[in-house]
Amino acid sequence: MPLLEISQLKKAFLAPDGSRHTVVDVSAFALEERAQVALSGESGSGKTTFLNLIAGILAPDSGGIRLAGREMSALNEAQRDRLRATTIGYIFQTFNLLQGYTCLENVLLGMSFGPGANRVFAEALLKRVGLGDKLNHRPRQLSTGQQQRVAVARALANKPKLVLADEPTGNLDHRNAREALQLIREACRENGAALLLVSHDREVLAQFENVQELHKINRAAVAEAQ
Amino acid sequence: MTLFHIVLRSLRQHALSTGITAASIALAGGLLMSVWIVKEQSQKAFTGVNAGFDAVLGARGAKLQLVLNAVFHLEESPGNLAWQDFLDIQKSPAVLLAVPIAVGDNYHGYRLVGTTTNLFTEVEYLPGKRYRVTAPGRPFEAGYTEAVVGSFVAQRLGLKVGDEFHPFHGLIFDEKNQHAETYVVTGIMEPSNTPADRVIWIPLEGIQNMKGHDAKSAADISAVLIKLKSQIAGRTLELLYNKQGNRLTFAWPIAQIMAQLFDKIAWFDRVLALVSYLVALVATASVLASIYNSMNERRRDIAILRALGARRHTIFCTVVLEAAAIAALGMVAAFVIYGGILSVVAKVIRAQTGVVLDPFAVHPILLWTPLAMIGMSALAGIVPAIKAYRTNVAENLTPVS
Numbered sequence: 001m002p003l004l005e006i007s008q009l010k011k012a013f014l015a016p017d018g019s020r021h022t023v024v025d026v027s028a029f030a031l032e033e034r035a036q037v038a039l040s041g042e043s044g045s046g047k048t049t050f051l052n053l054i055a056g057i058l059a060p061d062s063g064g065i066r067l068a069g070r071e072m073s074a075l076n077e078a079q080r081d082r083l084r085a086t087t088i089g090y091i092f093q094t095f096n097l098l099q100g101y102t103c104l105e106n107v108l109l110g111m112s113f114g115p116g117a118n119r120v121f122a123e124a125l126l127k128r129v130g131l132g133d134k135l136n137h138r139p140r141q142l143s144t145g146q147q148q149r150v151a152v153a154r155a156l157a158n159k160p161k162l163v164l165a166d167e168p169t170g171n172l173d174h175r176n177a178r179e180a181l182q183l184i185r186e187a188c189r190e191n192g193a194a195l196l197l198v199s200h201d202r203e204v205l206a207q208f209e210n211v212q213e214l215h216k217i218n219r220a221a222v223a224e225a226q
Numbered sequence: 227m228t229l230f231h232i233v234l235r236s237l238r239q240h241a242l243s244t245g246i247t248a249a250s251i252a253l254a255g256g257l258l259m260s261v262w263i264v265k266e267q268s269q270k271a272f273t274g275v276n277a278g279f280d281a282v283l284g285a286r287g288a289k290l291q292l293v294l295n296a297v298f299h300l301e302e303s304p305g306n307l308a309w310q311d312f313l314d315i316q317k318s319p320a321v322l323l324a325v326p327i328a329v330g331d332n333y334h335g336y337r338l339v340g341t342t343t344n345l346f347t348e349v350e351y352l353p354g355k356r357y358r359v360t361a362p363g364r365p366f367e368a369g370y371t372e373a374v375v376g377s378f379v380a381q382r383l384g385l386k387v388g389d390e391f392h393p394f395h396g397l398i399f400d401e402k403n404q405h406a407e408t409y410v411v412t413g414i415m416e417p418s419n420t421p422a423d424r425v426i427w428i429p430l431e432g433i434q435n436m437k438g439h440d441a442k443s444a445a446d447i448s449a450v451l452i453k454l455k456s457q458i459a460g461r462t463l464e465l466l467y468n469k470q471g472n473r474l475t476f477a478w479p480i481a482q483i484m485a486q487l488f489d490k491i492a493w494f495d496r497v498l499a500l501v502s503y504l505v506a507l508v509a510t511a512s513v514l515a516s517i518y519n520s521m522n523e524r525r526r527d528i529a530i531l532r533a534l535g536a537r538r539h540t541i542f543c544t545v546v547l548e549a550a551a552i553a554a555l556g557m558v559a560a561f562v563i564y565g566g567i568l569s570v571v572a573k574v575i576r577a578q579t580g581v582v583l584d585p586f587a588v589h590p591i592l593l594w595t596p597l598a599m600i601g602m603s604a605l606a607g608i609v610p611a612i613k614a615y616r617t618n619v620a621e622n623l624t625p626v627s
Contacts, residue, residue: 049620057533057619078537085535096530096623100239112228113535154534 001069003161003194004031004054009063011049023049025220026063033161036185036195040205041214047198050218051164054196055088056080068161085114089155089193091184093167095147097139103150104135107157114158125153128190129183145176152184156191163188165197169204181207229540232531233547237555240520244552247516251556254509255599256563258502262591263564264571265495267583269488272298273481275581277420277451278351279325281460281478283307283315283467284449289477290487296327296449297480298421298579299337302397303329306446307474315450320459323348326447328433333391335399336379337425340433340447343368349453351420363387363413368429374413378423378580385411395438405436421580454478506599509556513549514606521613528614529622542615549607550600557596564592 011024023046031037041047052058054065056072065072068087072080084090089110097106107122126135129149131142139147148168155163165184169177181204188195197204198214205211237244277297284292287304294301309326316324325348328340346357346365359365359374366372375385385391389411395403409428417423434444454460460478467476477483488495528541568585576582 052620055533057623078539081532081535081537084533090533092533092623094624096526096533098527098530100235100527105235109232109531110534113531113537113540158535 002030003033003035003068004029004196005064005066006030006054007064009053009065010061011046011053011058012061022220024053024060024218026050026218029217031162031194031196034189034192034194036188036208036210037197038205038208038211039196039198039214039217040200040211041198041218042200045214046218046220047214048166050214051090051166051196051198054162055090055164056084081113086158087161089158089160089163091148091151091155091163091165091168093170095139095144095151095171097147097150097154099139102136102138103131103142103153106139106150107154110154110157122153122157125156126150128187129153143176144171145173145180148172148176148180149183152180152187156187156193159191160193163193163195165195167199167201168197169199169201174203177201177204229544229547232544233551236524236544236548237551240516243516243520244555247512247552248556248559250509250512251553251599251603252559252563254502254506255557255560255595256567258506258599259560259564259592259595260567260571261498261502262595263568263585263587263589264583265498266589266591267587268575268581269485271575271581271583272487272579273484275420275484276480277422278349278453279451280454280480281452281463281476282449282480283311283324283452283474283476286473286475289475289483292449292475292477293480293483294487295329296451298581299329299339299425300421300579303448304475306443306448307450309445309447311474312447312450315452315463318463320455320462321452322455323453325349325451326430327449327451328430328447329397330433330439330448331393331395331405331436332397332399333379333393333426334383336376336383337397338373338393338428338433339425340428340430342430345427346374351418351422355418357418357422358416359413360416363411366412366427366429369431370429371407371409371432372412372429373409374415374427375411376415376423376425376427376580377417378576379426380414382577385414387411387413393436395436405438407432407436419580419582424577424580452478506602510553510599510602510606513552513603514609516552517545517549517607517610518613521610524614525617525622528617529619532617532619533623538615541617542611545611545614546604546607549610550604553600553603554596557599560596560599561592 006026006029009024009026012020012022015021053060070083075083101109103126104122107125108117111117111122123135126132129152131146131149134142168184169180172180199205282292282296284296285305285307291301291304295303312326315321325341325345329337331338343365350356366374390408392408393405394400395405463476464478467474531541565585572583572585
């Protein structure tokens with residue numbers, strides 16, 4: 001059974017003129033355990049909304065998302081939060097690190113909503129991403145590349161089955177982008193997590209064996225393009 | 227990382243607003259506790275102090291004025307009474323002990339009170355406690371120009387055994403009204419924490435025969451302090467002097483008369499309490515305003531926490547807990563403010579009346595005020611907590627440019 005199964009998923013938002021604007025309309029999508037898939041899509045193609053629906057941050061208007069054997073539409077919000085904390089790691093384009101916390105605390109915080117803080121594992125993760133000497137640094141004391149590595153460590157902190165990465169290299173320079181991508185893929189492999197990455201960067205997409213074009217999956221993106 | 231850690235970190239992140247809000251809570255809490263305790267303790271102290279006597283006999287006038295003058299050494303004397311009046315009540319079978327006093331002079335603003343030596347030999351100001359003179363002093367001798375100085379006066383004026391001084395006429399110090407008589411300090415009283423500490427005791431004849439006083443009233447006294455044999459005796463004498471007679475006033479019981487003073491100023495207590503409650507309300511509202519105003523900058527952090535798996539109610543609890551924590555911090559400081567206010571007030575009350583308050587006495591209000599302030603602040607925190615609870619995660623995950 002796939003780790004992630006999506007069927008007839010729809011999400012629309014209210015436009016300023018009062019009309020409903022469909023952003024996601026995916027009839028079927030699946031992701032196997034430990035698989036690494038890249039979704040290509042331009043800005044406004046619904047990439048972030050799609051990932052937010054999978055993460056349970058947004059509730060779909062209709063359709064089903066089955067993650068790790070659990071149908072998300074059958075879960076209440078608290079249960080979805082719990083599922084997100086224990087099953088999903090999320091890497092954002094803007095890193096979304098908490099500025100008031102150290103690197104180690106950012107990772108520990110991610111753990112505290114899941115199985116519980118494990119300082120030894122958090123330190124090991126940060127060492128793995130090359131930040132063993134910066135455990136007590138705050139995000140603003142790090143370079144953008146280093147901040148993204150903290151975000152990678154945090155995403156893997158709860159040993160998730162699925163890592164969602166939303167334009168993870170969008171804010172990085174060429175060299176850092178390549179290194180970050182390599183790190184994300186390796187770290188996911190080492191931790192047995194599947195990776196679903198969305199990007200519009202051709203160089204990033206070229207690193208993946210399995211690249212799917214979002215506009216082929218998301219009918220709303222097709223409509224938007226037309 | 228627990229909820230407690232998240233709250234602690236948020237307090238540190240917003241250190242300035244946390245500090246200012248906690249300071250307003252501290253002021254409000256400190257003021258509330260001070261007002262309450264000063265009211266309670268002064269009422270208890272003033273109605274509890276009777277200098278070892280049950281009643282006061284004096285010239286016809288207000289009982290409260292008589293008690294304030296004779297026991298607390300405050301206010302003017304309502305008038306004099308004849309020596310025969312003292313002899314009459316002293317002989318009454320209802321009276322255990324009668325001590326005459328005469329006032330009318332001062333030394334640098336501290337009253338000279340003329341009395342008899344049995345003040346030191348027979349009066350117990352508290353059960354088992356008598357007014358004593360510290361070594362190497364001794365009580366004055368009747369008929370001599372000798373003085374025993376109350377401990378507070380001795381401390382303030384630096385008087386010691388062997389010192390000499392000239393009294394001043396009247397109860398208010400005026401250096402032009404100095405008497406010619408020279409008094410010698412024979413003893414300093416041990417502190418009694420009663421109004422007796424803030425007067426200078428001299429022989430009764432000293433006041434009566436001071437040069438410049440009216441010769442016609444040389445045998446008069448200002449009041450008689452009375453220890454009764456029983457409560458029934460008090461009723462008998464009250465009937466005799468207050469109902470049947472119209473020349474003298476028998477002020478009894480002292481505690482009840484002092485309670486009337488507090489009844490008269492009860493409105494002031496209520497106004498003060500109302501102001502304190504309003505200050506407390508404004509302080510807790512400041513907790514609301516402080517957190518609520520910072521919600522815009524917190525929205526992204528809240529969205530990140532939610533994306534990491536934090537539940538809505540966890541975020542809600544974090545904000546409420548933060549409001550309570552600010553109040554708790556403020557209340558710790560409130561106790562410092564309370565200690566400061568009480569120490570100053572206690573010093574002023576002691577200096578003015580001789581009555582001693584205990585700033586560190588335990589009272590239930592010292593528990594209820596912090597609990598109420600923390601509870602009210604937590605309630606105030608519900609408003610921003612609702613805002614935090616409703617934060618749209620997806621919308622706020624992207625940085626605000």
